[in-house]
Amino acid sequence: MPKAKGKTRRQKFGYNVNRKRLNRNARRKAAPRIECSHIRHAWDHAKSVRQNLAEMGLAMDPNKAVPFRKRKVKGMEVDTEARPKELVRKPYVLNELEAEASLPEKKGNTLSRDLIDYVRYMVESHGEDYKVSGGWLGRHPW
Structure with missing residues (x-):
């Protein structure tokens, strides 16, 4: 079959394109490599960072993971419902991290x-x- 007219054009080198900036921006936009192999293998790219870490039993923000009890001025006591714990769907990640952390440290000096x-x-x-x-x-x- 013949090609559509005007669709074949030889590639020309773009002299006005800053290749260094182009590569730097491509590196920034690419997803970062997760160094921890346990987390990397359990990661779901379709979910957000917060959802992924919550499924593994990890916290994204330590301030929200361990709530700080604020002193309240004496007043009316209102029944506060405890918020439900997030479901840990991948507990093996947490177990592997704890096992790795309990190993003795290798001297590298x-x-x-x-x-x-x-x-x-x-x-x-x-x-x-x-x-x-x-x-x-x-x-x-x-």
Whole structure:
């Protein structure tokens, strides 16, 4: 079948388009990546953030999750109904997060193996006199 007249046009490079700004705006509009894998797998993109977190048993606003009891001036007591608790449809997310948080923390403040070997060599050869070794504290040989 023949194509409609005027519909085929070769693509031209837009010199007046700021590509950096275009990419930055596209990144801003794209949905952010959820770092927590437990929350990411249970996320429903059709629902809002508040609805998703409420289904997982999490709170979007900590001030509303734990209500602050305000002191009231003595007056008439009115029967206040407690608002119904939101239904937690995905409790496994909360259980997985609690299990992950209860694991012992891994120590990550160690130096690299080659740096430890270099420092050990310098201390053995020069002792505590860092001026003889050329001020090796804070400098790397590489």
